[in-house]
Amino acid sequence: MTQDQEFHTSHDILDPARIAALAATLSLPDATPRPFWHQIYFWDAQSPKSLGRDGHPATGGLIPDLGLPRRMWAGGRLRFHATPTLGTQATKTTTLLRADRKTGRTGPLGLVTLRHEVSQDGQLLVSEEQDLIYRAADAPKGTPPPAPDDQTTRKTHIFTPTELFRYSALTFNGHRIHYDRDYATGVEGYGGLVVHGPLLAQYVMLMAEDLLGAVRRFDFRATAPLMDGEEATFCARPEGDGLTLWARAADGRQCLTATAA
Template sequence: MTQDQAPTIRDDILDPSRIKALAATLELEDTTPRPFWHQIFFWDAQPPSALGADGHPRIGALIPDMGLPRRMWAGGRLQFHSAPVMGQTARKTTTLLKADRKQGRTGALGLVTLRHEISQGSTLLVTEDQDLIYRAADAPAGTPPQAGTDESASRTHSFTTTELFRYSALTFNGHRIHYDRDYAKDIEGYEGLVVHGPLLAQYLMLMAEDLLGGLARFEFRATAPLMDHQEATFCAKPSDGGLTLWVRAADGRQCMTANAYKHLSA
């Protein structure tokens, strides 16, 4: 498809109270903005009449409608250039890089990549390439890969419905798979409420920043959904110039993989 849509621009005041709320949700004592802080700003607040059946804003403007209703955050690549100045206005510019419809093993797929650039004045803070996948309503689930067990560091976490609700509220994410159990099971075919892909990535980023002593570049890919009633183990091991990370469910399946680097040039 031809990507000739104009970028979307949103300005937002970086309210430090939202950072404090995110820290409380993630049970962090430090309220300094951590990597992925921009997820809780720049809301796309649409009225109910502008929402799709899944609770997301309807596509067809920046993202073309490819006739595939099921939306998933597939992964992304982030570069953290500068720290934000809280209390000041920042700008998010979103550009459509790719929107292609292809045939995959489980049916038709819509592959979308968005580029988000977060800035304050002339200072670039974050560059993020976000990958989305759209699938048919009746698309079958694929077979998840098995996760590695050779980590050198790990953390476990059990998600609650309260945590999923609070993260949805902080990110203004209306996707019903994260809070409407009947919709998640009966309409989209999941076993329960789905833990947000970016929330899993957020915990991996926190782990990577702690282990590396800083974080400048991060890339991740979702490989299987995690349900609210399933414990997750966040794993890491050293790799060339940084860390390899992944999320392992209790049954051994791999839910996400990632790579993290302390320097942009790594």
């Protein structure tokens, strides 16, 4: 599929109450916009009949139906250009860059890349490329890579079902793997509730912001799911003018890797 074939534009008032709710969910000291703030706005609210079996909006609109039901956020590349003004309207434009079906080591894969641009009063605030992967219902689990252990900074966190539910509510994300344990374990075969890819990335971004003072660029790739109740260790080490970061599970598997500057 060629680039820039389809796009969608939405508008939202940047309600300060949502930023305050996100800050409370993440135990942040103040209610100011932090990296990835735009995830809690521009909801794609659809009726139940427009949802797939997993509770997420069904494909067939902006994202074509590739015949693969299992959806995962694989990573992304973000650039932060300006700070939003809360209480006023912003615009998000989403463009489909690619949607391809291929065969990988674990069977058929759908590879989708979206470009998101968030602007306010004609000024670009955030630009993002989001990578999604779609897999067959019976796709086998891959072998997660081992995480390095050469960090210079580390923090730990255990995600609870309450935190996952609150983040799902803030982002209007109905994907059942994040709150429906029976579905996550019995249908999709996970070991528990799955921590949202962007929530995992959010914690890594917050670490980068604490170390750098501000984040202008953040690129990340999800490499293995993390479950509720597992201890996550967020790690960083200096790399050039920025940081290399990653999230490590208690058994040593790498769940996410990132760079920031």
